[in-house]
Amino acid sequence: TQLLEQSPQFLSIQEGENLTVYCNSSSVFSSLQWYRQEPGEGPVLLVTVVTGGEVKKLKRLTFQFGDARKDSSLHITAAQPGDTGLYLCAGTRDDKIIFGKGTRLHILP
Amino acid sequence: NAGVMQNPRHLVRRRGQEARLRCSPMKGHSHVYWYRQLPEEGLKFMVYLQKENIIDESGMPKERFSAEFPKEGPSILRIQQVVRGDSAAYFCASSPRIPGQGFPEQYFGPGTRLTVT
Numbered sequence: 001t002q003l004l005e006q007s008p009q010f011l012s013i014q015e016g017e018n019l020t021v022y023c024n025s026s027s028v029f030s031s032l033q034w035y036r037q038e039p040g041e042g043p044v045l046l047v048t049v050v051t052g053g054e055v056k057k058l059k060r061l062t063f064q065f066g067d068a069r070k071d072s073s074l075h076i077t078a079a080q081p082g083d084t085g086l087y088l089c090a091g092t093r094d095d096k097i098i099f100g101k102g103t104r105l106h107i108l109p
Numbered sequence: 110n111a112g113v114m115q116n117p118r119h120l121v122r123r124r125g126q127e128a129r130l131r132c133s134p135m136k137g138h139s140h141v142y143w144y145r146q147l148p149e150e151g152l153k154f155m156v157y158l159q160k161e162n163i164i165d166e167s168g169m170p171k172e173r174f175s176a177e178f179p180k181e182g183p184s185i186l187r188i189q190q191v192v193r194g195d196s197a198a199y200f201c202a203s204s205p206r207i208p209g210q211g212f213p214e215q216y217f218g219p220g221t222r223l224t225v226t
Contacts, residue, residue: 033214035217040220045215088151097215099153100151
């Protein structure tokens with residue numbers, strides 16, 4: 001059973017479009033992180049969200065933590081080819097960190 | 110500040126040989142995690158260590174796999190008698206704090222890509 005479900009698994013869109021990817025669970029997490037991983041490299045931390053309903057912005061990326069702290073979304077505005085990569089969410093619960101399988105994003109120039 | 114270091118970056122072993130993967134955490138970090146990633150898959154937790162202590166090894170296969178984080182030196186993930194199914198990318202991450210206390214963000218190394226022939 002996958003505790004953190006990420007959707008979609010794959011997304012290919014044109015440069016300049018907007019997109020949203022999701023990270024969902026039936027469990028409550030005390031915090032949630034988003035990472036981006038490029039081919040041949042390790043994941044790089046983008047953001048940590050802690051409070052239910054919290055919204056954080058990182059340039060064109062907007063991260064939201066659900067009110068119940070069970071889910072999160074990542075919205076990218078005006079996607080660019082440099083946004084291409086694997087986006088992973090990870091939740092913290094009971095002293096464990098659990099990763100989703102990721103959304104593989106491909107931005108076409 | 111140097112990031113998390115892993116070596117080797119690529120490792121090729123024949124079936125039955127041993128693989129030793131090394132990880133040096135970021136300066137000041139005393140918590141180390143090992144993950145395995147198969148192609149097109151997310152990260153699968155293997156083991157969580159502090160200096161000289163294994164805290165959680167619930168993700169480690171029961172046989173052939175072991176991990177240590179000595180008082181001095183890097184953390185080592187050791188795979189004995191490798192099989193083709195062990196081929197994967199192995200990532201190490203370090204954190205300045207434990208899960209449940211503050212924000213347990215993890216900083217990942219570049220990974221070791223193990224190929225078993």
